[in-house]
Amino acid sequence: MNVSIDASYKSLNKHHEELCGDKVELLKTENSNIMILADGMGSGVKANILATLTSKILGTMFLNGASIDDCVETIAKTLPVCQVRQVAYSTFSILQIFHNGEAYLVEFDNPSCVFIRNGKLLEIPYQERIIENKTIREYRFQVTINDCFILMSDGVIHAGVGQLLNFGWTWKSMADYALNSMRETLSASRLAAILTKACDDLYMQVPGDDTTVAVARIINTKVVNLLTGPPSDKTDDAYMIHEFMKDTTKKIICGGTSANIASRVMDKPIKTSLNYTDPSLPPIAWIDDIDLVTEGVLTLSRALVLMKHYIEDNVDEYFFEELDKDNGGSKVAKLIIEDCTVLNLFVGKAINEAHQNPGLPFDLSIRMHLVEQIKDTALKMGKQVTVKYF
Numbered sequence: 509m510n511v512s513i514d515a516s517y518k519s520l521n522k523h524h525e526e527l528c529g530d531k532v533e534l535l536k537t538e539n540s541n542i543m544i545l546a547d548g549m550g551s552g553v554k555a556n557i558l559a560t561l562t563s564k565i566l567g568t569m570f571l572n573g574a575s576i577d578d579c580v581e582t583i584a585k586t587l588p589v590c591q592v593r594q595v596a597y598s599t600f601s602i603l604q605i606f607h608n609g610e611a612y613l614v615e616f617d618n619p620s621c622v623f624i625r626n627g628k629l630l631e632i633p634y635q636e637r638i639i640e641n642k643t644i645r646e647y648r649f650q651v652t653i654n655d656c657f658i659l660m661s662d663g664v665i666h667a668g669v670g671q672l673l674n675f676g677w678t679w680k681s682m683a684d685y686a687l688n689s690m691r692e693t694l695s696a697s698r699l700a701a702i703l704t705k706a707c708d709d710l711y712m713q714v715p716g717d718d719t720t721v722a723v724a725r726i727i728n729t730k731v732v733n734l735l736t737g738p739p740s741d742k743t744d745d746a747y748m749i750h751e752f753m754k755d756t757t758k759k760i761i762c763g764g765t766s767a768n769i770a771s772r773v774m775d776k777p778i779k780t781s782l783n784y785t786d787p788s789l790p791p792i793a794w795i796d797d798i799d800l801v802t803e804g805v806l807t808l809s810r811a812l813v814l815m816k817h818y819i820e821d822n823v824d825e826y827f828f829e830e831l832d833k834d835n836g837g838s839k840v841a842k843l844i845i846e847d848c849t850v851l852n853l854f855v856g857k858a859i860n861e862a863h864q865n866p867g868l869p870f871d872l873s874i875r876m877h878l879v880e881q882i883k884d885t886a887l888k889m890g891k892q893v894t895v896k897y898f
């Protein structure tokens with residue numbers, strides 16, 4: 509078994525606070541993925557510093573093979589205790605999923621993880637241990653494809669307290685809501701956005717606490733091949749298409765010239781859509797055995813804007829409405845964001861006179877610049893990316 513992880517998180521800041529007192533770290537080791545959610549005490553700058561320190565210390569120690577005992581001991585001795593309440597500085601959850609399907613979860617004072625398997629809430633047995641006078645819950649289990657794990661800060665189960673609900677959103681109601689929202693095709697990013705939106709609504713858009721939802725889904729490795737631009741040497745046309753078509757993956761071609769080369773080499777016609785859904789983008793097309801054919805630079809630019817928005821900005825239902833639109837840019841971005849763990853870019857280095865001054869080197873061409881940015885943005889999303897030039 510060699511599993512991949514689709515992981516995402518979303519936070520709401522406490523009302524009037526510029527910084528979030530919760531911090532999520534997504535880390536990769538050679539044989540596992542690690543998700544850490546730390547919730548600093550209080551709110552604002554102090555909570556943000558405490559949560560950031562906690563998540564960084566835990567992440568660094570875990571990556572270097574430290575035991576949970578060592579991690580908790582280090583945190584207990586490093587971070588201050590609140591003088592007023594005499595309680596812990598920060599709570600945390602750590603989920604580590606190994607590529608062979610083994611998983612380990614440890615929780616300290618955060619609400620319990622929601623486990624969803626085969627459309628049902630799953631109860632996983634845990635052991636309680638006392639480390640440095642702190643009660644730690646530990647879970648060890650095997651994951652299967654489509655399992656979903658939701659970590660949360662206590663702002664989630666306090667949502668609506670004293671406003672819409674007397675006692676807040678209980679853990680059970682939150683878990684049931686997550687179960688109803690969860691679908692086979694629902695990505696981690698959509699589920700995190702749906703759950704934080706529900707919290708925001710319960711708080712009536714005035715969050716009384718920092719609120720974070722972190723989602724990890726177990727998925728099969730999904731490979732997307734994206735080809736753009738003709739090769740610098742015309743005699744490489746067939747070789748480039750052969751390399752691009754070699755594996756059973758999702759396939760996208762961005763660029764009219766590239767599509768014409770593929771059509772000629774594969775001896776299959778291009779069928780163009782007559783549906784102009786977005787006047788600023790040329791319509792999409794199809795070639796048999798290719799999942800999506802689009803125009804080049806304009807479409808890739810639109811896809812890149814959406815990809816950057818996904819990692820840098822507030823991802824809400826309006827973002828997903830944009831992602832679901834029937835235009836080439838949205839379709840390319842959606843495939844990369846939601847349906848891809850490995851992205852292979854096949855890039856032709858022929859210079860397109862329309863895109864630049866032919867006196868400039870290839871490195872400065874618009875297409876090359878776009879490819880570099882798409883690669884960097886996909887890497888930031890946690891995708892594995894390879895680029896092959898022709």
